[in-house]
Amino acid sequence: MVLxxxxxxxxxxxxEPLRADYTAVAQYVARVEPLSYPAMRTVLPPAWQPHVLAALAFAKHTDDLADLPPAHRHGGRFHAWAEAVAHGLTTGSSPYALxxxxLHTVAVNGVPHAQIHDYLAGQAGNLSFTGxxxxxxxxRCLHSVTVPYLALPCISRRPGAANRINHSLLRIVxxxxxxxxxxxxxxxxxRLGQLHFPQTTLTRFGITRADLESGRQTPAVRAFVAHACQQARTVMDIAQDALRxxxxxxxxxxxxxxxxxxxLLGGIERQGADIIRRTVALNILPAPTELLDGALRTLRARVRVATLRARS
Structure with a gap:
C-alpha cells in the first residue's frame, strides 16, 4: 500500500487545502466502508485512488441521506445536500470537504455533470420508498440508484473513463x-420497517410481511428465502462470468x-431462513484456492493496466 x-x-x-479535502474523503470512506477501503488502497493504481475515493464518498453520503427507514427520513437534509452539490457544480466551490x-475529480477527469444530476434525482425518488x-x-430502482452509485467511482478514476463505461457489466454487477x-x-x-422484496413474489409464495416480521420459519418462508438465494446466486454467477x-x-x-x-452470499446460503431473524456476518476468510485465484487475477489486471499506461 503506497503512502x-x-x-x-x-x-x-x-x-495543500485540496490535499486536506481528499484526506478527509479517505478518512470518511475508511470509516463507512471498513472492508472496501483497505482493498481499494491495496489494489487500485495510486493515481486512481484519490478520485475513486472522492466519488465513492460522494455517492455513499448521498445514499445514506436518502436510504433511511421511513420513521427517520428527513427530506430537507437530502435536498439541502443535493442543492449544495448542484451549486458546487455550477460555481466550482463548496463549504463541504467531500x-x-x-468537484476537483469531476473537473480534472471529465465526469459528466448530467450523470451526477441523474444520480441525485434517482436518490430523491428513493425518499418515498416503501417497498x-x-x-x-x-x-427501476436498480437502474436509477444502484447502477449510478456503482458507476460514479468507475467513471471518476481517470480522464476519459466516462467514455469507456461498460453499462451492461455495471448493470449485472x-x-x-x-x-x-x-x-x-x-x-x-x-426491524426498521423496510422490505426490499416485491410484493408479487411474497404473494406467489403465500406469505405476508407479518409472517416475515414474526420470525417464524414456516415451510412457505423457507421456500421464499431459498428462491431469493437462488436468484442471487444465479445473478452472481452471471456477474462473475461477465467480469472474467x-x-x-x-x-x-x-x-x-x-x-x-x-x-457474503455463501454465509447467507448457510444461514438459510434464519436470515429473517439475525443479520448475516461476512466470511472474510475465503478458501485458499479462491484466495489464490483472486490474487492472480488481480495481479494480472494490475500488470495489464500498467502496461497499457506505459504504452499510452
Missing amino acids: WSRTLHAGGVED VRAF YATDEDYY ADAAQRVDDLADFAADL RADAEEQLLLRPPLVAKQH
Missing part, C-alpha cells in the same frame, strides 16, 4: 450486489467488491 501523501501526488493533488474533493410492488419496481445486500440486511430491514471477460481496468475496480459479495 497516502504519495498517492495524492500520483493522483495530481498538489494543492464535495470540494469530488416494491413488482419486479419492475425493483429494476449492481444487480448481484443489490440482491446479496437485500438478503444480508433482511432482519435489520424488517471484462477489460483489465474494469476487473481492478469491480472484482474486490464482487468477491466480498460472493463470500
